[in-house]
Amino acid sequence: MSERRAQLDHPLIAVPSHDELAEQLFVRDLKLYVMTRIEPVQARIAAAEQKASAGANNTAAALRERMGQHESFSTWLSLKRESQRQLWSSVAASVERQAGDLEDLAAIEAPLGSVRTDPDFAVPDYIRRGDIHLMPGGNAHDDGSILQGAMMDRGGAVYMLGRNGGMLNDLRGQTAMAHVLTRFPDLNPARILDMGCGIGTSTVPAATCFPDAEVHGIDVGASMLRYAHARAEHLGAGVHFSQQSAEKTDFADGSFDLVFSCVMFHETSQAATMAIIAESRRLLRPGGVAVHLEVPLLHDNSDAWVELSGELEAQYNNEPNWRGALSADYRSLFEAAGFSSVETGYQATSPAARSGPFRYGPESEGVFRSWFVASGVA
Ligand SMILES: C[S@@+](CC[C@H](N)C(=O)[O-])C[C@H]1O[C@@H](n2cnc3c(N)ncnc32)[C@H](O)[C@@H]1O
Known part of the structure; x- marks a missing residue:
């Protein structure tokens, strides 16, 4: 090297x-x-x-x-x-x-984790x-x-201009783990699933935060998953990556203690978002926790400039699902899927050191200073 x-x-x-x-x-x-x-x-x-x-x-x-x-x-x-x-x-x-x-x-050679791609995988239309x-x-x-x-x-x-953890680009995953430690400090997950893991930038922080857990990451892109596997290994994390849609996976009912995602919903359709929240619920054992993190720009379209900015982002940055994801009512979607203790709020960007201090509350601290998080218990 x-x-x-x-x-x-x-x-x-x-x-x-x-x-x-x-x-x-x-x-x-x-x-x-x-x-x-x-x-x-x-x-x-x-x-x-x-x-x-x-x-x-x-x-x-x-x-x-x-x-x-x-x-x-x-x-x-x-x-x-x-x-x-x-x-x-x-x-x-x-x-x-x-x-x-x-x-x-x-x-x-001798990897800690694994990668499984599927040549027959049908990539969802909203991605293709x-x-x-x-x-x-x-x-x-x-x-x-x-x-x-x-x-x-x-x-x-x-793209992140260095504001998401520099070249590791891992502050989203760190923040998702910080949310787990803030809201569910007693959760000690044995099995964790990262949905829409991409190249694993948010998956590796989960493996680091819970070193004894078996960590899985799924995505629809085979090239990204192969890369994610090698990247995680270079970072010393053993993660099991597989090519699957988060809408319907091949994992057994109740087989995870923690299911999370980072900025996946704004790249899926609204129907897929509902299916993914329901799949998260199916995959969790009773008492397991779902944490889904999104960009902290949620809006109710009540301000014309905020709404227009969202539409321009969708149009000029090829983000067709941006508006649906950012105006969804995640609390209702979680509750409809059968989750209890549902909360939505903003988790301040912070490393997932167990010592904290972590900040979580109803107000956004701004882009890259906090992330929107919806979480609930199965
Ligand atoms: C913005 S990227 C975020 C990647 C990663 N979570 C992170 O924090 O860097 C969103 C990812 O979600 C994936 N994705 C979108 N819909 C999906 C689905 N139905 N099943 C699995 N992955 C999906 C995309 O392929 C993409 O890799």
């Missing part, structure tokens, strides 16, 4: 050359500029527009029409989409260049129909390699 790789957070992540790094840093800074300098201006213009038209048509569609008269609005939308496309193209080129090296690193986040090929692209997973790993870290 090269000295450069050995210094990384985990040695499997694609290492950019000088020029590739310059490009990726440029894209990161462009995205930061769009998000922190241009977007707040749009919010101010929207507030002024809403004030000026008080009493008149204040729907998201009407607001979009009025925003369109401001030149900076189109600039914002164009830069938002273009910077996202640039992100993936800069990462894809870098990953493809080192494909052989990455495949060699992914060949694990678009390249979510504009990632070429989408979540389930599979050519038999680990490269889609490698692209997601490097791209995800750049």
Whole structure:
């Protein structure tokens, strides 16, 4: 292993050359500029527009029409989409260049965990129909390699602008575990399932937090799962990954103590979300716990700008299920699936050290400072 790789957070992540790094840093800074300098201006213009038209048509569609008269609005939308496309193209080129090296690193001798993919797996339509986040090929692209997973790993870290745990990109999983320790401090799970695990960035924190547990991760993408397996092994975590839809798995009734997911619902359909919550309930033994974490931007569509922002995210970042997931009533969905002690709230981003201190409450502390969490007991 090269000295450069050995210094990384985990040695499997694609290492950019000088020029590739310059490009990726440029894209990161462009995205930061769009998000922190241009977007707040749009919010101010929207507030002024809403004030000026008080009493008149204040729907998201009407607001979009009025925003369109401001030149900076189109600039914002164009830069938002273009910077996202640039992100993936800069990462894809870098990953493809080192494909052989990455495949060699992914060949694990004497693994602690396992990976099971299914050539006959039927990828759900809501995953297949678009390249979510504009990632070429989408979540389930599979050519038999680990490269889609490698692209997601490097791209995800750049996409999160370093705010989700740097190159490990693991603060969501840490926060889900912090929620378990906050609300269910006596739970000592022997079997844990991470639904929609992707490349396992949130699964490894579960394995680290509960080192004696048997940890499973499922997703619909075979390439991501192969990569997740190798990545977890490089990080010293034995996780069992399998290609399955969280809507209906092949695990036995009551076979888990803890079922969790991180930001999966906004990539599924509303019907799938209901099926997944019901499947979580089926898989838990009596007294077992479900924790489903989402982006802390839930809204009831009562503010035209919030609603419009969600629609723009859906449209310009290929997130067709964004609106449904962010306006769902998770408490009702959990209760309808048979969960008790259901709570919804915001868990402050914190490492899952057993010492805490953990903060959980009804108010969001802001994006990347807290995550929305719905939890309940089977
Ligand atoms: C935004 S990613 C999050 C990945 C990971 N949980 C994390 O925190 O980094 C959402 C993941 O959910 C997966 N997913 C969506 N619908 C699914 C389903 N029905 N069954 C299993 N995985 C699903 C996607 O393939 C994707 O990997």
